[in-house]
Amino acid sequence: MIISRTPYRISFFGGGTDYPVWYKEHGGNVLATTINKYSYITCRYLPPFFEHKYRIVYSKNELTQTISEIQHPSVRATLGYMGIDKGVEIHHDGDLPARSGLGSSSSFTVGLVHALYAQKGTMVTKRQLALDAIHIEQDLLKENVGAQDQTSAAFGGFNKIEFGGDNQIQVQPITLNQKKCHLLQDNLMLFFTGFSRFASEIAKEQINKTADKQKELHAMHQMVDAAIEILNGGDMDITDFGRLLHESWTIKRSLTDKISTLQIDKIYNDALDAGALGGKLLGAGGGGFMLFFVEPEKQPAVKKRLQGLLHVPFKFDTTGSQIIYYASEDTF
Known part of the structure; x- marks a missing residue:
């Protein structure tokens, strides 16, 4: 069993410049910090004694036989992206409500990606976590989201985050006494x-x-x-x-x-x-x-x-x- 804990974020300045339509041409710049409010993902392989293969518990309780049947878009896309072929059970608990401006959706995606890497026995860098979550939300789900939420959730801390160029994201911690x-x-x-x-x-x-x-x-x-x-x-x-x-x-x-x-x-x-x-x-x-x-x-x-x-x-x-x-x- 795996439990991941991923923080929510507060963005101070630069929000809106982290959308690809902007930063791919002009570059983006955001000042943000993560806070001590978290998204928790519990994940385990599901024993083969149930009628269902996947159990997803959040504000709903989903029981399905295939990944494509899963209604939760991030779970469906992430399981497919991570190549999960065994049955899994996933529970989500959050300290704060969803759809409230603190990057909760991206914290969920980052936390789920992290948990699934761990479930497969793979160590992953914060940068890879961020890039995977950005890819899932922007490219696979085609959501109208920027790139700051996933980056903040993965890296944590008080950072200046730059977007664009060959590296796509660059995180510079703010050193405050x-x-x-x-x-x-x-x-x-x-x-x-x-x-x-x-x-x-x-x-x-x-x-x-x-x-x-x-x-x-x-x-x-x-x-x-x-x-x-x-x-x-x-x-x-x-x-x-x-x-x-x-x-x-x-x-x-x-x-x-x-x-x-x-x-x-x-x-x-x-x-x-x-x-x-x-x-x-x-x-x-x-x-x-x-x-x-x-x-x-x-x-x-x-x-x-x-x-x-x-x-x-x-x-x-x-x-x-x-x-x-x-x-x-x-x-x-």
């Missing part, structure tokens, strides 16, 4: 809006409008390095990070009219009125989690103003996808 890292973390608040969305549908419109939004996407690309300069600059005010988040969100919400809604705008404006310096809706848009930069002394006022939303404390994760349990078994 412990004091600065805690300072940034202490100024961040995460809230769940209570409504989820299908990111692929929203991303499709953004992708279709890429040619018309080059100025905005170039600006979002450049904000990654500006944010890193704020974090690494000894004499720069950390609150500038929050103000830059506000500037980035203003640009992002203008990319399509599906990214934000009247409800989201109200939540955002309420947070700013209560003392937040900036923030953003995480993921493609439409719903899910919202991140705010709020100085610690103003956080009680923001929490009170957004009392109808679930506040989710978190810490940065540094590990990436891991196999946290491995036990050999007879494969029948």
